[in-house]
Amino acid sequence: MKGLRGVDGSGAVWGAVRPHAVRLVGACAAGAAAELCGLGLIAAAAWLVARAAQRPELAALSLAIVAVRGFALAKGSLRYVERLAGHDAALRALAELRGRVFDALAAARPEGRRVRDGDALTRMVSDVDAVQDLLLRCVLPAVAAAVCAAAGVVVCGVLVPAAAPVLAAGLLLAGAVLPWAAAVAGGRAAARAAAEREVLAVRALDVLEGAADLAVFGAAGRFAARAGDAAAGLERAERSAAGVSAMVAAAGLVVQGVTAAAVVWAGLGAGAGEVGVAVSALTALVAVEAVLPVASAAQRLAEVRPAVRRVGAVLAAPPPPGPLPSASPPSGPLEVELRGVGVRYDGGGVGLDGVDLRVRRGGRVAVVGASGAGKSTLLGVVAGRVPVSSGSVLLGGCAAGGARSPVRGLMQDAYVFAATVRENLLLARPDAGGARLRDAAARARFTEVVDALPDGWDTVVGAGGRGLSGGQRQRLLLARALLADPPVLVLDEPAEALDPVAADAVTRDLLESPGGATVLLVTHRLAALDAADEVVVLDGGRVVQRGRHDELLAVPGAYRDLWEAELLAA
Numbered sequence: 001m002k003g004l005r006g007v008d009g010s011g012a013v014w015g016a017v018r019p020h021a022v023r024l025v026g027a028c029a030a031g032a033a034a035e036l037c038g039l040g041l042i043a044a045a046a047w048l049v050a051r052a053a054q055r056p057e058l059a060a061l062s063l064a065i066v067a068v069r070g071f072a073l074a075k076g077s078l079r080y081v082e083r084l085a086g087h088d089a090a091l092r093a094l095a096e097l098r099g100r101v102f103d104a105l106a107a108a109r110p111e112g113r114r115v116r117d118g119d120a121l122t123r124m125v126s127d128v129d130a131v132q133d134l135l136l137r138c139v140l141p142a143v144a145a146a147v148c149a150a151a152g153v154v155v156c157g158v159l160v161p162a163a164a165p166v167l168a169a170g171l172l173l174a175g176a177v178l179p180w181a182a183a184v185a186g187g188r189a190a191a192r193a194a195a196e197r198e199v200l201a202v203r204a205l206d207v208l209e210g211a212a213d214l215a216v217f218g219a220a221g222r223f224a225a226r227a228g229d230a231a232a233g234l235e236r237a238e239r240s241a242a243g244v245s246a247m248v249a250a251a252g253l254v255v256q257g258v259t260a261a262a263v264v265w266a267g268l269g270a271g272a273g274e275v276g277v278a279v280s281a282l283t284a285l286v287a288v289e290a291v292l293p294v295a296s297a298a299q300r301l302a303e304v305r306p307a308v309r310r311v312g313a314v315l316a317a318p319p320p321p322g323p324l325p326s327a328s329p330p331s332g333p334l335e336v337e338l339r340g341v342g343v344r345y346d347g348g349g350v351g352l353d354g355v356d357l358r359v360r361r362g363g364r365v366a367v368v369g370a371s372g373a374g375k376s377t378l379l380g381v382v383a384g385r386v387p388v389s390s391g392s393v394l395l396g397g398c399a400a401g402g403a404r405s406p407v408r409g410l411m412q413d414a415y416v417f418a419a420t421v422r423e424n425l426l427l428a429r430p431d432a433g434g435a436r437l438r439d440a441a442a443r444a445r446f447t448e449v450v451d452a453l454p455d456g457w458d459t460v461v462g463a464g465g466r467g468l469s470g471g472q473r474q475r476l477l478l479a480r481a482l483l484a485d486p487p488v489l490v491l492d493e494p495a496e497a498l499d500p501v502a503a504d505a506v507t508r509d510l511l512e513s514p515g516g517a518t519v520l521l522v523t524h525r526l527a528a529l530d531a532a533d534e535v536v537v538l539d540g541g542r543v544v545q546r547g548r549h550d551e552l553l554a555v556p557g558a559y560r561d562l563w564e565a566e567l568l569a570a
């Protein structure tokens with residue numbers, strides 16, 4: 001158990017294992033006892049054979065005969081108990097750990113959210129599974145090996161004192177030097193294989209997800225070849241990892257044989273009796289054999305160490321600052337305030353640069369600007385999905401963020417689930433009645449889409465279901481956002497993929513509808529923005545203009561340029 005704590009970041013992991021420590025200790029004890037029985041079996045059998053060769057009375061052998069049978073039966077039974085108790089403890093600990101990790105992820109601060117991306121989440125699942133290996137393939141064999149090695153030296157010391165240091169040296173070689181070499185070489189090989197596996201995953205995903213585009217541009221063969229190269233790289237790395245394992249196993253056998261031979265040599269040199277030497281030699285064989293799994297345990301430890309460290313980091317992350325918002329978001333609109341908000345992305349990209357913005361309760365604000373101006377980043381910050389690098393975001397006077405944010409809406413990466421249309425909408429508000437559902441659909445111009453679907457509200461859409469056109473999908477997502485009816489509604493291009501007339505009608509409706517949420521709406525089309533309380537113009541992550549639509553048109557500036565470009569395009 002101490003070994004478990006010794007792995008970086010495993011303090012928090014140990015917290016999940018501790019409730020099941022008694023079972024784990026039981027498994028360790030059973031494992032160690034099974035190894036001791038194996039040792040006793042060989043020692044007793046060796047003594048029996050050597051002594052029988054001297055033709056003593058049968059009575060002199062009867063105890064050894066019983067001991068051989070007893071050790072043989074006990075070894076098998078104890079090994080079974082060890083497997084049962086070990087897996088039971090490991091699986092219970094894993095279930096506990098999984099719960100803790102997902103709780104920690106759910107409560108993660110916005111800056112910790114990167115781990116919630118699909119790829120990172122998948123990795124986290126296998127990281128948690130790696131803890132099972134840490135317990136079953138590292139801790140258990142190490143404990144059993146330590147006990148068996150100590151017993152072997154004691155037995156040897158009692159029978160042939162001169163051979164005990166020789167056995168101890170062999171055990172040190174097999175139990176410390178070999179594992180160290182295996183961990184270093186195996187760790188390097190495993191790291192290389194992990195890097196190659198990641199490259200292969202990325203390239204395979206490119207080929208699968210981009211299949212249509214690759215076919216159109218005639219690049220499918222080239223990309224498939226790249227994925228093939230990555231697969232070959234992974235094969236090479238895995239071969240070299242397997243080579244390290246094979247070399248470690250071979251070296252272990254050599255150490256075992258040499259140790260047994262050296263014990264015999266030391267025993268004979270010291271003038272010990274034949275029986276004692278024979279028993280010592282076989283004891284040495286068994287003791288070293290019990291220690292050999294430590295080398296593969298060390299190799300595995302080097303592989304699971306980064307995984308345990310990552311899990312530990314997730315569990316050790318401090319809880320979100322301040323009290324969590326109440327379970328159900330407050331009803332009624334909330335004021336939104338950004339104070340000097342800056343966002344810097346990894347790689348140095350500036351999302352926002354010192355944005356101050358205050359939207360009154362129930363206010364309707366349109367956010368516009370050229371592509372890359374920072375509009376989606378602004379909505380992401382309000383929704384708590386994008387961490388701020390400087391400044392603060394207040395919702396109704398409280399710090400934004402947390403698992404139960406009062407902000408809902410339609411973001412650019414919104415997802416249509418493989419479920420019925422009704423279920424896709426009810427995701428936003430499971431208790432919504434039919435009238436509310438129809439009202440949200442009507443406002444999003446989604447009713448006519450539902451009417452045209454073969455099974456209406458019960459049509460299965462999304463992956464594995466009926467495909468929706470871009471415009472239909474957008475209306476479904478907008479209807480879902482409107483059904484949520486949150487205190488703060490953020491809408492990123494809600495009318496994208498609709499024809500200009502429908503887009504303007506939807507935008508106007510969203511900005512004009514009475515009551516309801518405080519609304520922040522990002523749009524590229526300006527025609528309906530006379531309905532907004534205020535228009536905020538972003539450029540390079542900064543607010544460069546703000547005011548009502550007609551006020552902004554009256555002065556030269558970015559907004560008038562955008563407006564003229566829209567008129568020209570029309």
Ligand SMILES: Nc1ncnc2c1ncn2[C@@H]1O[C@H](COP(=O)(O)OP(=O)(O)OP(=O)(O)O)[C@@H](O)[C@H]1O
Pocket residue numbers: 345346347349350351369370371372373374375376377378
């Ligand atoms: N995940 C990201 N990583 C790095 N840089 C990013 C990321 N997301 C956005 N950016 C950068 O931040 C800036 C603002 O991006 P944002 O998506 O907020 O602009 P936008 O105004 O919504 O653009 P668009 O109208 O094209 O959607 C851009 O320069 C963009 O390249």
